[in-house]
Amino acid sequence: MARKPANASFGETAAIPIGGMAALQILRSGNIRRGDGVLIYGASGSVGTYAVQLAKCYGAHVTGVCSGRNLDLVRSLGADEVMGHTKEDFRKNGETYDVVFDTVRKIKGSGCKRSLGEKGVFISTWSPTRESNEDLIHLKELVEAGKVRPVIDRTYPLEEVMEAHRYVDKGHKRGNVVITVVGDDRA
């Protein structure tokens, strides 16, 4: 548990823990240093949108890979470069990165070898994560500092939870989908 960020609505706050903590903990395992080149694969999803912003907080040069319709969103989150996964394959363009983070479990580490520098690492959301008060408080502080923002795609009332799941199951949500239990989502 942590206090809600003062500048976030309840809906935005609900969208922080799962994607935010996963991105934070898995990125940490990449030991990112200032100036490192970090590629976020699936940059428009829940984990991906946090990963782009957190990697920027670590001072990385961030490349976000997503579909064409999400390029502007990922750019707006601070990505230095954006790439459409339907148009370009980063594994074949000759560029190398210090960290490749597959947030959507769509690619294999073995296929990224040529895209990783000598000490480059491949990380993914297959890694286990844990609930952590410290991490939640850290995320709250980053949101309050304006360094990280939760991305909300759609909000559904509780009665439409099945509809919400159907939408999420399509696999193309941008950031997060929120269920409101009461109609009022005032900050």
Ligand SMILES: NC(=O)c1ccc[n+]([C@@H]2O[C@H](COP(=O)([O-])OP(=O)(O)OC[C@H]3O[C@@H](n4cnc5c(N)ncnc54)[C@H](OP(=O)(O)O)[C@@H]3O)[C@@H](O)[C@H]2O)c1
């Ligand atoms: N380890 C953990 O603790 C932990 C925590 C949370 C989630 N996860 C796992 O992490 C994965 C991601 O979760 P999530 O909630 O962040 O996912 P999500 O928000 O549902 O991911 C949706 C995004 O995936 C992108 N996408 C779909 N197909 C793609 C492809 N072929 N290449 C690149 N991007 C693609 C979509 O972008 P486009 O529409 O632009 O293609 C969309 O924006 C899931 O497998 C989830 O189970 C693990």
